[in-house]
Structures are given as structure tokens and as C-alpha cells.
Amino acid sequence: MGAVRRGWRVLLPLLLVTQVLPAVVLSVLTLGVDPTARWEVSTAQDPAALPENFFQDMVTVLLVSIGGSVLIGLVQCVGWAAGTWVMARQAAGQPADLGSALRYGLRRALGLWGWTLLMGVIIGLGICFCVLPGIYLAFALSLAGPVYLFERQNPIGRAFGIFHQRFGMVLGRVALVAGIAIVGGAVFGAVQGALTAPFGTDPLGAPGTAVGVVAVLAVTGLLALPLQVVPLVGLVVTYAEQRAHEGPVNSAGLVAELG
DSSP states (O other): OOOHHHHHHHHHHHHIIIIIIIHHHHHHHHHHHOOOHHHHHHHHHHHHHHTTTHHHHHHHHIIIIHHHHHHHHHHHHHHHHHHHHHHHHHTTTTOHHHHHHHHHHHHHHHHHHHHHHHHHHHHHHHTTTTSSHHHHHHHHHTTTTHHHHHHHOOOOHHHHHHHTTTTHHHHHHHHHHHHHEEEEEEHHHHHHOOOOOOOOOOOOOSSHHHHHHHHHHHHHHHHHHHHHHHHOOOOOOHHHHHHHHHHHOHHHHHHHHHH
């Protein structure tokens, strides 16, 4: 709560630019290539048959959704690095403005993005093995981002070490963060789905419906902005707390580690 009170004036616009806006753009692009309306027309005469251009459409959807998520992940990493810098400096009583935060985030984003992609692959492989290993890996690797930003070496092994050294403590904190993010995301997702449903299966097909859908996505994304603060603040503070359990540490020292 202290981090939120100190930093919300910087964190909210920062996360708006690096988290919410990219997510809205990806949602619009995904709707733009959604083949559902064409498929309904194509299968009207023979519902058992595959729609025309089924495989080409599926490849397009996968390329846009997966490729877009990967690229947007780079922008999101700018926000995560910048937000971490803001919280650490403010905790040490040092100034932290939006422009400086973004410049720091740009310097650190590429490395953080690479480790994030690797963690995504590891967690994805875990999910393939009956889901539970993937959930365990997601929790065990939850602090790898802060580890990379502050220590810049062996974030995966170090995150595993922190997680298992104080298993109950870290699990409880990460579960609280994950629970808030998941429940809040589900609520806003349901609201967004209910508001976009009246626009039909081809909402971007006409200018009037396209404007309405984009407006709904933008407004619901803006309303969900405070949820973006929860995982950022929760995981960084949890990491700092674990460092304090390992030995003497203070905010000024953590700021110096960020570089």
C-alpha cells in the first residue's frame, strides 16, 4: 500500500502506455482477423464440413495472436522494468518521473523480455504435463523478473531458490497477487464480453460497429488499469522482503543495484 500511495501518479500512466494500450491494440487486431463470421456463412449448407480456407484462417489467427502477444510482451517489459525502478527510487526517497522511468525501462526491456520468453516456454511445457507442473513453475518463477532487474544473473535458478527457501511465505504472497489478478481479470473479461456480444461475430465489418467495439475495449481496459498495478507492486515488494530475510538490505542499496 505504501508503494501504491507513493507511486500511483507515475505508475498508472506508465502502465496505461505499456500494458493497457498494447492489450487493446492486440484485441482489435485479433477481432480483425477473426474468421467466425465467414465460417458461419461457409458452413450454412453443410455444418459438418470444414469452412472454406479453414487452415489458412487458423494460421492467420495464430500468427496474429501469438506473434502479437510476443511483441507486445516487449512493450510490457518496458513497463515492468520502469515500474520497478519507480518503486525502488520512491522507497529510498529519490525522485522518479515518467520520462526517466521509461528511459530506464527501455534500457532493461530487451533482457527482461528474453528471460520472460524463456519462462513462458518452461511454464508452457509444464502445462503440457497435466497442468499442475505448469502452475508450480509459474509460482516458482514468479520472482525471476525482479531477480533479473536487481541482480542481472541466473534469474531462473535464483527464483527457484528464493521460492523454496521460504516456501510458505512466498507461496502465500504470490497466491494473493495471482488471486487478485485472476479474479479481477475474469470480472472485467466477462463485462467486456457482455458489452461486445451485441456487435455480432463480425464487429469490425461496419464502421459504426467498429467504432463501438473499439470504444468498449478502450473503456474496459482503462477501468481495469488499477489491476495492472497489483502484480507489479506485489512481486517487487515480495522480492524486496525476501532479500531482507537473506541479509541486511535497504532501499538505497536496491536502487544502486538497478543501475
